[in-house]
Amino acid sequence: MKAIDIDDIIAAFKSINAVGEHGYRHFSVLVPIVKGTEWSEEQPHILYEVRAAKLDRQPGEVCFPGGMIEEGETPLQSALRETYEETGIMPEEIEVICKLDSLHSTGGSKIHVFLGILDKDAFKKIQLNYEEVSEVFAVPVSELMMTMPELFTSRLIQEPDPSFPYDRITEGRIYPWRSGTLPVPVYDVNARTLEGINVSKIIWGLTGRITRQFIEVLKEAM
Numbered sequence: 001m002k003a004i005d006i007d008d009i010i011a012a013f014k015s016i017n018a019v020g021e022h023g024y025r026h027f028s029v030l031v032p033i034v035k036g037t038e039w040s041e042e043q044p045h046i047l048y049e050v051r052a053a054k055l056d057r058q059p060g061e062v063c064f065p066g067g068m069i070e071e072g073e074t075p076l077q078s079a080l081r082e083t084y085e086e087t088g089i090m091p092e093e094i095e096v097i098c099k100l101d102s103l104h105s106t107g108g109s110k111i112h113v114f115l116g117i118l119d120k121d122a123f124k125k126i127q128l129n130y131e132e133v134s135e136v137f138a139v140p141v142s143e144l145m146m147t148m149p150e151l152f153t154s155r156l157i158q159e160p161d162p163s164f165p166y167d168r169i170t171e172g173r174i175y176p177w178r179s180g181t182l183p184v185p186v187y188d189v190n191a192r193t194l195e196g197i198n199v200s201k202i203i204w205g206l207t208g209r210i211t212r213q214f215i216e217v218l219k220e221a222m
Contacts, residue, residue, distance in 0.1 A: 024110040028079035029066030031100065031115050031214060032089075034123045034138055039196040045138035046211070047118070048191070048203065049086065052134045060134070062203050064210065066111075075099075075112035083116075087136065088127035094118060101213060103206060113210055126194060137191040137201055144215050149185035149208065156180045185212045 032047040053059045065083040069075055076099070080091040100113040126136060158177040166172045187203040203211055 024104075024108060026069040026075065026110050026112065027066060028069055028075040028082065028112040028114065029064040029210070030079040030083045030094070031064055031113060031210060032083070032094070032118050033115065033141070034118050034120070036120050037123055037138065037192075037196070038120070039192065040140065044141045045192075046141060046144065046214075047123070047136055047138050048201070048207070049133045050135045050137070052130060052132055055132065061205070061207075062201060063207050064113075069112075076114055079112070079114045079116075086129050086133050088125065088129075089118065089122050093122040100210070100217075103209060105206060111206060111210075113213075115214070123194075135193065137193050137199060139189050139191045139201070139203075141215075141218070143189060144187065144211065145219060147187055147189055149187045149212060152184040152186065154182045154184050156182060183209065183212075185209060187211060 034045045034047050036042040037045065047065075048062050049065060051058055051061050051063055065086050066079055067082040067085075069078040070081075073081070076096065080094060080096075083089055083094065084091060095117040097115045097117060100115055102113060103111045105111065123138075128134075128136065157179045160177070166175070169175060184204065185208040187208055189201055189203060191199050191201045193199060
């Protein structure tokens, strides 16, 4: 191997994806706020998706539009592209308000979260890609503000590989590995389908965490 010089270092790190945190898998999602619907006048709703049952990852779970960031695109471009591919909503039909806090999953992923506004017309024109999405539903923001989620805890435990070289580290096998916890909010809400049919839905996991973050920011501002 040749000796490393400063130009080699610059070249190597300039090529890293601009989203940063090398080693993570990066995903982007959009939290779509619908200004109003035919059955709710101007009452804002959050739009959710239900993942198709035949998907390998998290089939049938509630989520936001989104997916993995592709080579050469920004997190925002990814969120808008995925939203279009899943719902048919064009990027120009979305008013992007801001980037919310990013989240990290226990599986080594970073999720970039964006907040966007849709008008009534965009909502009415939704055309689902049934390969990825089985249905969408909308929940009034006012209901989510009045709904206290059930809060559970997921415990994260470090468990080194059996072949870990304990004999080469301080404290050896009694090393105090740190553990942690993640909040797991569970929302049980009343929602409506595209056709305006009332349904009951459970929102939890990363989608629940994003929902809770959005509601907490809104409550604090008000």
